[in-house]
Amino acid sequence: MTLAEENYLKTIFHLERKLKSEVSTNALAERMQTRASSVTDMMQKLADKKMLVYKKYKGVQLTEKGKKAAAYVVRKHRLWEVFLVDKLKFHWDEVHEIAEQMEHIKSVELIKRLDAFLGHPDFDPHGDPIPDKDGNIKKAEKRLLSELIKNQIGICVGVKESSPEYLQYLDKKKIKIGTKINVLGKEFFDGSMMIQVGRDQFFVSKQIAENLYVQTN
Amino acid sequence: MTLAEENYLKTIFHLERKLKSEVSTNALAERMQTRASSVTDMMQKLADKKMLVYKKYKGVQLTEKGKKAAAYVVRKHRLWEVFLVDKLKFHWDEVHEIAEQMEHIKSVELIKRLDAFLGHPDFDPHGDPIPDKDGNIKKAEKRLLSELIKNQIGICVGVKESSPEYLQYLDKKKIKIGTKINVLGKEFFDGSMMIQVGRDQFFVSKQIAENLYVQTN
DNA sequence: ACTAATATTTAGCTTTGCCTAAAATTATAA
DNA sequence: TTATAATTTTAGGCAAAGCTAAATATTAGT
Known part of the structure; x- marks a missing residue:
């Protein structure tokens, strides 16, 4: 999984939950600050990897595999946000950009230990739930x-x-x-x-x- | 500064200290697990950016600017190693690869706070000195x-x-x-x-x- | 139902960072 | 010192991920 792929998956994940439907090329392009043509390219690539189902002109939908991968990126992002606020005393509104970078660090053991170090938090500093290792989100209203x-x-x-x-x-x-x-x-x-x-x-x-x-x- | 550029600078920095002379293309290629031709490409790029002095067939030498940039990457790497060992309880010999990724996260404020959180350490878990913000290394034998x-x-x-x-x-x-x-x-x-x-x-x-x-x- | 507007895809090009093969330079050794 | 070996650079390509412009589908308005 490249950095770009992870970012696309994460964004699709969020948009699917918000829109409760397939995610369109344009919606994605807007969210990712990129062009529709670039999105199409990546969708074809991610479809090849079975991360999502892509139907020309009809948008995309994450597969189980894609959902799990995306949720794990979200998990990492939110855990790092907790770290930045709880341990490094950043304010709640300063941490997104940094976590955006940290979420891509690859080490399962790192995240396991970070989670324990933070006391297994359920929510990030913005109140959003942190998916568990298996990608399940406690959808606490x-x-x-x-x-x-x-x-x-x-x-x-x-x-x-x-x-x-x-x-x-x-x-x-x-x-x-x-x-x-x-x-x-x-x-x-x-x-x-x-x-x-x-x-x-x-x-x-x-x-x-x-x-x-x-x-x- | 791209990730690749940072990695080259860091490696040149280390080799310069070890060899106490200009760093040759082949030495770099071996250390970076890449080909000499790739190194040449990057050297020309970094020379354009005034990070180092490059003389065809004669190897490279970091400029002050390059030295500072490299030392900052090393600083970040070593601070993250301290974090991994002191806070997340990794062993001294498990942290290099992870720190290798974390060193590229961009946020001056993050490193400032991390440093404070760790108690302004002077050495990493392998006993190597941590350069200060200005790139000075307390070269404690x-x-x-x-x-x-x-x-x-x-x-x-x-x-x-x-x-x-x-x-x-x-x-x-x-x-x-x-x-x-x-x-x-x-x-x-x-x-x-x-x-x-x-x-x-x-x-x-x-x-x-x-x-x-x-x-x- | 048909045209206009909108959305999406395709084709072809760019940059970064890497590669191989060939050419050029420098070092070595007989 | 001159040929051979080793090192380094150049030339030409490739994959990733982006872009523009052109082509193609879909949607909507009348």
Whole structure:
């Protein structure tokens, strides 16, 4: 698997989930900042390798093999993002580009050990689930804190738009990935909420609640 | 700087220090597992970029610019090796190939933070010095423990040949990178030594002492 | 149903980094 | 010193992954 192939697979993987259908040449070209003709070339190559099913003019669909390969790239990407944020103290919005490079490092043992070193995380710093070694994604519906109702409990899994100010606010309130948030009440007219984090109880505005992703079980 | 260019620079850097002279096309070709003609191509390219001085049939020599770039690649390589051993618990002899890939990741900030995360190490797990950000190498003569004489002090900087058994022995004796070793005495006929490590004093055979690199000041 | 617009593929070219074979240079040794 | 050996460079090609322009399919609007 070359670097380019891995990048195509990963992008197809994401687009398939978003579009819930075959992925078109143009959709791929746009996402990958490349030309449709280049995409066609690569699709033919990946079809030869049984990574996907390609039907002229009809788009592509990953095979099981392709899905697994793609999920593994995603797994590596997200684990490295956790590393960058948890260990090297990068901010959530600075890590994508670096992880984009690190995801291509080839060593199964490396990823095994990295995963253990990080404590087998389930989510990356953006709240997206980390596929397991076999490519299974715990499709934990992530949703906005603002969508919860009274007495619901959510686990913080990420942020939507992360300005430095917002991240600082979360820091101050001791909210990070994995933090349990209990909705104690919700104001109807402005969407603000009373929440509990650890032993602290406080209000958050609608704006705040609309930028925090949580997972409910 | 492409990946291939970085690899050439790094190899030239190492060969220049070993040979203490210009580096010949064939020497490079052998080290890089490639053909002389490929080397010539790349030398012309790197000469265009002012990374080295290339004289037909006379070999190459790094410029200051080239030296700095090469040293930075080496710095990254060695820092990642420290990460792999110290944090991910790889053995000293398993990390080269992985670091070979990681050294090419592009992010100045990443390396800054990695360095801090590792505690600004001066040596990699093989005892080789880590160049600083500016490419300066603390050329701390590393030598074998067996070369020391009575009352000399050495800092452990690495191993020569690292079998699992040997590494285990060092573990048991609490000897690792950075450990100070005091030579209390040396037996003439068998080369064994009495040494002090922390509060412990014990004998090491010549075999042991010949496989441990130390730095003296 | 038919044309216009859009999407996709094909053909042919470019660059990077490698290769082989042949030519040129330098080194060696009788 | 001169022929032979070894080293190095040049010339010409190849595969990967991209691009442009032209050809071909599909979709949509009337």
